[in-house]
Amino acid sequence: MSIGADRPAPGHGPGTPDPAPLVAMRGITKTFGSVTAVAGADFDLRSGEIHALLGENGAGKTTLMNLLYGLEQPDGGTILIDGDPVSFRSAHDAIEAGIGMVHQHFQLVPRLSVAENVILGAGEGRRVRLPDLAEVAAAIEDLGQRYGLGVSATSLVGDLSVGEQQRVEILRALYRGARILILDEPTATLSPVEIDHLIEQLRAMAGTGTAIVMITHHLDEVMTAADRITVLRSGANVATVPAAATSPLELARLMVGREVTMLSEVGEAGEAGSRTGPASAGPAVLTLEDLSSKSAAGTGGEHPRDFFNLSLEVRASEIVTIAGVEGNGQAELEAVLCGLSRPASGKIRLGSTDVTGATPRQLLDAGVGMIPADRYRRGLIRGLSVAENLVYDRIDKAPYGRRLWIDPKAVAARGADLVSRFSIAVRTPSTSASTLSGGNAQKVVLARALGTDLQLLIAAQPTRGLDVGAIEFVWNQISEQRDSGVAVLLITTDLNEVTALSDRCFVIYRGQLVETPLDREAIGLAMGGAGSRAERAPAR
Amino acid sequence: MTATIEATDSPGGPDPDSAAPVAGWSARLSSLGLSAAAVVAAFVLGGVLLALAGANPFQAYADMLSGTFGSRFNISLVLVETAPLLLIGLGLAVAFRARVWNIGAEGQLLMGALAGGAFALYVPIGTRAVLIPAACVVGALAGGAWGWVVGFLRARWSVNEVISSLLLNYVALRILEYTIRKPLRDPVGFQPVSETLPDAARLPDIPGLKTHIGLLIGLGLIPVVAYVMRRTPFGFHTRMMGLNRDATEAAGVRTGRLITAVMVVSGAFAGLAGILQVMGPESRLTGNISPGFGFTAIIVALVARTRPIGVLLAAVLIGALTLGGDVIQRTQQVPRVLTIVIQALFVLLILVADKVGRRSR
Structure with missing residues (x-):
């Protein structure tokens, strides 16, 4: 197309008054x-x-x-x-x-x-x-x-x-x-x-x-x-x-x-999260080495869901964020990190253990907490009670159950405990989870993941669709985990969340990671892919 | 079947069934009322059909009632029909709770009948108290193995279990037909059937009834299934998977294994029903051990909304309708198809009432 390069003027420059628009x-x-x-x-x-x-x-x-x-x-x-x-x-x-x-x-x-x-x-x-x-x-x-x-x-x-x-x-x-x-x-x-x-x-x-x-x-x-x-x-x-x-x-x-209004909001939330900063970060807990997702390898072509050659380290006591516009590979990354899909190549290490291709069970047992991006699909079972939802990932483990039986008293006690610790607004823990509001549903997901000792927390879109109060609660919980020594990998599309929580920030764009300074403008630009395509061009 | 397929369309959707433990008594009562209304409506519609066919509907229903529950003997006959439906229905209730659509109970029943029957015929155990339980175990194992194939295909290569389990029915039937024509054929008979089972393999009747003790096994398994579903990790995971497979997987449950296990369990129930038919009413292996129990039991499990106690009620109802159909065919000279239509009306209206009940909640 010869018209491609030099843009044909639509016939009216910025100065001319707008004619009757179509x-x-x-x-x-x-x-x-x-x-x-x-x-x-x-x-x-x-x-x-x-x-x-x-x-x-x-x-x-x-x-x-x-x-x-x-x-x-x-x-x-x-x-x-x-x-x-x-x-x-x-x-x-x-x-x-x-x-x-x-x-x-x-x-x-x-x-x-x-x-x-x-x-x-x-x-x-x-x-x-x-x-x-x-x-x-x-x-x-x-x-x-x-x-x-x-x-x-x-x-x-x-x-x-x-x-x-x-x-x-x-x-x-x-x-x-x-x-x-x-x-x-x-x-x-x-x-x-x-x-x-x-x-x-x-x-x-x-x-x-x-x-x-x-x-x-x-x-x-x-x-x-x-x-x-x-x-x-x-x-x-x-x-x-x-x-x-x-x-x-x-x-x-x-x-x-929204520099003025937004920065002040963020400032407050940041204080609420009582940031300790990256200085106190400990040894590497999660290490990704040259990790690529599946469909990329077979076809050689790029699929928008895929990610390529990701390398990343999350240390104890720090929150590392992967920011990005949806559809840039983060959903697939979440699935791989939670053990639901296998990567095509590369390695995932938890501490010094190779957990590439580990099952969700193995990851949970190793102290990995997961907050899935789609909480109603992967994080909640609406047909079960709130208490059952709070323990369903360990129902076959003491004290909730053994191989052949479940102790309903232990389940109920755990439910009551977590409901009060995470202030989940529900009449009794035996209420059906289908009655929960979005914020309370997410609290159930959080409570199940954070209710035990973790070494790594993977939180994907943890505040999507929540109201302000619930957002603050979730942010506080996540930063408390960080402060208590947990390594946190946060995957989010929300710029406010990035700036409120991150110690370090990466942006994922078309399946590739770019480390960015903790600066709204820089992150926003990188999320929009500004510049990165030009940089990548020679590689292909 | 319709309900099955519709349910598959929304695998992630909430299943109000399992919300029942938290639903109030009033909801349960109103759903019971709806079911009762459906039964009444089915009787009325069926009566219209009977009248159109030239029969007296009131007389027909009276005949039906006396022919099924009118005497101890007739009740015994109903319960003979009920026994296999109850057993298979219990197994299918487990599978359907997991949203694993086992349509292959008929084949699993036949394999249980064949393996258990061959065992009872050729393994020389003279003691009834040993032979019958042993044959039951063999039958259940064979049915479970036939179900395992479906689960394995599903877990390993995502083969749709509806298709594989359905097709394996026909494979099982051909295998049975072959064995009673060749290796297991009664050498002196004209029919392609096996020899009659030894006396030690004949099920005794329940005292006071003309119903074999297989029914008691079914009754005894109702609380077992109910307990397993509510109070064991296996049952819990099964319910979880039926409600939300993605979340179940994310919670660390190996769903492939669980699907296979569920198929084995429901296959074992069907296999057990099969060997009990052989040792009970049939007394030998024939090509028509089952008039489609494995398929009818799908309806039983669905009408029962996968609840163990509901399976019993549905199995009695459907068993009585089957037998009652035979009765009015004789007394009122209505065609057999009509009685099948009336049965279908019952099931259809109960399923409709179920859907209506859920919507209004």
Whole structure:
């Protein structure tokens, strides 16, 4: 694509007044229960531009676009298309109005062909007969050639790579006549090379007048792809800036900024955690040597879930953080460290013992506490009582049980003890765990992990979705562990958590670790991958 | 079957079943009331069908009742039907609690019958008190081994247990048919059946009834299963795995082993039921030892919501319906299929009531 390098000006520089935009969203609000997802956001989209929508997790980017695509209906505000107010009851209405959306998780049927997937759901209810597949295929090939979205229309979607599947999603939107294309985290599951291709193709589309919204939190991609950038924070737009007039540094500030308010919050929490600092850290408890995850080894290609050649040391009495945007390999790392998956290569050492490929049982017995990122999937069994949840990982060990029997009294006593020690708000320990609130559910997970003597604690997203009080409680518990000599590995996406707890910090980006100073801006930049792709380029 | 497959779709979802220990009595009572309503509704619908078929529904139900519970002899016959359903149902209740979908109880029953039967035929033990328990052990081991294959395939290569256990039913049936046609065939008979078992291998009847003592074994195992599920680490881990397999694995339970163990246990129950059929009502190995007990027991376990005591009630109910169907077929000249339809109505409505009950809670 010749247009790739020199960005075609959309026809209006930063100085010119905004002409009537293709899409104008004004004062949009949307709440879910007690949570305000979008709080009075404004958003403009011009034809022929690539407009990046940037923000942290939970900033309201996807919700705002779901509102535009008719998947949700706004509680307040107006949406104008070509200056006319519209109100979409469903995505169907939005598609009629020329809007297409490509979700982060593709909505394709693997066992159907590309052409079949493209017509799937198009004009539903109006046709009795399916359109002629050969004609559709020809139209798809034609569209593909025009925008460099080459995909064979007859191949099965299940046989395509992730990047190709994404092209099918884009082609489907274009086939339905979209002139407004919304892409939710389009690069999240792509390799760097595929990302470069995607950006080229998007440019080609923008060149023919299509308006493109790209939801992302990767700063470097924004800088190379976007014409304009709107930054959202807590459901409101902070700024809209032309890409040419900004820098990754400024964007990071806008995105996570809140210097004044946030730093003070963090300061308090930091005090509550009574940090002792890395100076008192002891001998290495957890050592990762050149650790890589499974799918990386076999294919030689990169998969976004994977991590590569991680080396790391966590010493006693320190909290080492692995920060990073979700989908950069930390979920797989958590699984490997907890003994649920085997690494492809490399070594894991606990003290001087090699525990590579150890089972969860062996790790638990060795004094490794685990707080899983998905607490309802891996940390709690809602059909059991609170007391049972508190001991279920040692139910066959004294004093709770032997090989052939369980002592319910010991279980109940342990439950009562932990419920009071961790102030879990529950009527009695025999109450079903399904009644617990998020914060109390996490307290159960914590109590089970921390209720015994540990040498290592692996805490993944320990405060995700919790309210302020519960967050503080969890932070205190984790720093108490550190102060009592436990080595803590914290895996988190939350910058506040990084700065509140870490003694040392690494950022994981596309499966690789970079040690960063304990500085919000530096961490934020590294989480967005700024610079790291350039550094890695020669390696490939 | 429908419930089975639907349940597989949401393996991580909470299972209200096991929340029962913390649920109040009122919830239990209302679910009991719903089940009763379902039974009544099934009788009414069944009556309509009977009327449509030209029978007098009231007379038919009266015949059914007297034909099943009307006399000590008839009760004995119901209990003969109940015994295998109870035993297999108990084993399946354990497996289903773990969300291990063993559809292969029929095959496990047949393998238990074959191995136990061959043992009773050819191992010269003359003492009843030795031979019967020994044959039971052999039968249970054989059924357990047939179940182990399924568990092993599942744990080792993630082979879907529904498919493997189902297919192994047919393998087991062919093996049984082969052995009674060739190596174990009664040399003097015309039918492809084995010789009659020696007297020492014939199960005595329960005093006062015409039901073999296999039923007592089943009854005795109810509290055992209940205890194991509630009060042993094996039972606890089984319940855990059924509620949330990921969390169970993260808690250090080796789920592959546990799945295999659960398959062996439920296979052993079916195998035991099989050898008891051979030493009880059948008295020899034949190609139709089981009229599908292994499949009917799936329904028993599901209707019982995997509770051991519920398995007993469901086994009696289904046993009585089977026998009652035979009775009205004779007295009212209604086709056999109709009685099967009525049975199916019962099961369906009870399952619906169960779902409705859960939703309203």
